[in-house]
Amino acid sequence: MRIADFALERYFAKHEFSTPHILCSSDIQGMAMRDVLALADDDARQRWDDLTLGYTETAGLPVLRAEIASMYSGISPDDVLTFAGAEEAVYIAANVLLGPGDHMITTWPGYQSLYEVGRATGADVTLIELKPEQKWKLDIEALRRTVRPNTKLILLNVPHNPTGATLTHDEWRTVVDIAEAAGAYLFADEVYRLLEYNPADRLPAACELSTRGLSLSVMSKAFGLAGLRVGWLIIRDSELRARMMAYKDYTTICNSAPSEILSLIALRARTRMLARSRSIVLRNLQLFHQLCMDRPHQLRMVAPQAGSVAFPELLGDTTIADAADTLKTQHGVLVLPATVYGYPGNFFRIGFGKEDFDVGLHTFAAYLDTLPGATA
Ligand SMILES: Cc1ncc(COP(=O)(O)O)c(C=O)c1O
Incomplete structure (x- = not known):
């Protein structure tokens, strides 16, 4: 590619x-490593001390997947796949979901991989421009107008990098409805979720609202541990999950074993x-x-x-x-x-x-x- x-x-x-x-x-x-380890409960500390540095499970350490699932409502550990950062999940999702003849929609300016990987698959990518005069907010009606019969993926980064904009609860619900009506997946890059300045602005995760909603998150932003390179995608569609997991065999195969335990420690201490x-x-x-x-x-x-x-x-x-x-x-x-x-x-x-x-x-x-x- x-x-x-x-x-x-x-x-x-x-x-x-x-x-x-x-x-x-x-x-x-x-x-610092010592500060993260100081947060460990007895179980996690034991896992850390006893850890052997072999390959790990492709889908992610089961107890870590369970911890991640517990942060969402209605999500089971089976719905969670872990990756090397959010970036690997973006790369794999675009490659699994898109190809020539497919259409995807996202916003611009934005994090480049969110549209560049789609383009590289040969898919047709429409960028909806965000504008300062609209407070950088997605124009929902423009999104509705941009949907085509071959729209396979709507990819939105909410809250947004680089603008810090988000959507209202009603707007978010409308976006989910648009994706469902189009028969498209809604890939929600939610890596800045949990960092809302007013907690009332926190939107439900896309995966909580729709079986077609894919929710992306990562240890790098709200949890301040970018060096772990651990991210995850919630995918309720088991067939899609299996395809993404199979693709991971060609990228990283599995996560770093120490990073999985350190992520577990941090997520258990998430408050x-x-x-x-x-x-x-x-x-x-x-x-x-x-x-x-x-x-x-x-x-x-x-x-x-x-x-x-x-x-x-x-x-x-x-x-x-x-x-x-x-x-x-x-x-x-x-x-x-x-x-x-x-x-x-x-x-x-x-x-x-x-x-x-x-x-x-x-x-x-x-x-x-x-x-x-x-x-x-
Ligand atoms: C919107 C967005 N998505 C994905 C990523 C990738 O996250 P990571 O570097 O932790 O894999 C970033 C990183 O800046 C980002 O801003």
Whole structure:
């Protein structure tokens, strides 16, 4: 399969480990191994100490699948398949579900693999543009109009990267109805779920609303453990599940054994893990929000509703590409310009997940002071 480069991941690969202050990551600050192990209950600690490093079960460690299932209503451990991060699940789902002659719908700007893998299968991919004037929200009627008889997959990232937008409960129900009426699968990339700023905004998982709903999640975002590379997909359709599992034989075969146990520990301690993640995000969001309020002539942001990222706009004459380059090379601060999404305008992604966000933000503010019109 030939596939276009993943521009965002190439950008991070180039700059993430050589730039001191990362203001644009979507994951939450990783935790030290000793702190994760300190959360283990007796059973998990025993599993950790006794672990032998052989192959593991393709579908995932049964007790981990059971723990994941317990986070959803009406979902059994059998419905859960684990993967190497969310990324592997996206890759496999697109390959299993799509091919030439099929149609899929997703949104843009967005996480590139959500449409690029579909394209690489030969499927026809329609991108619905999200717009700041609509508060980056999906236009549900546009979705309805875009459905075709051969629409096999509707793939939505809710809450959304990079905008932090989500949908209302009614809108989400309508999306599910549209997918069901079309006979399409609704692949819901829910990796930022559980990071809603107002708990009332938390939507039911797609898999809880429909047998055609596939719910994707991962340890990287709300649980702050990206280095585990453990993600999962809830698939209630057993035939589809079997096909996805068979495809995994060609990618990773099974998960990393230590990562499965560490994921189990973290998910069993999820109340604490989620509280930690939310407090990091909310503190940093508040700092950035204040900066936008202090500098309305330089920054504008549609307030995010959930997740760890937002997509503000740099106002004034400096292009975001130039600003990002100067910030990186002269100030050691990494922001993600919209150009990496192929998106026009002066938008950039800001990420609220890092513990030293305030330090990078201070440098970012000092840079803004150097721009023409800084004190306008
Ligand atoms: C919307 C979305 N989906 C999937 C992923 C992939 O997650 P992971 O890197 O944990 O596999 C990301 C990562 O940034 C993401 O933002």
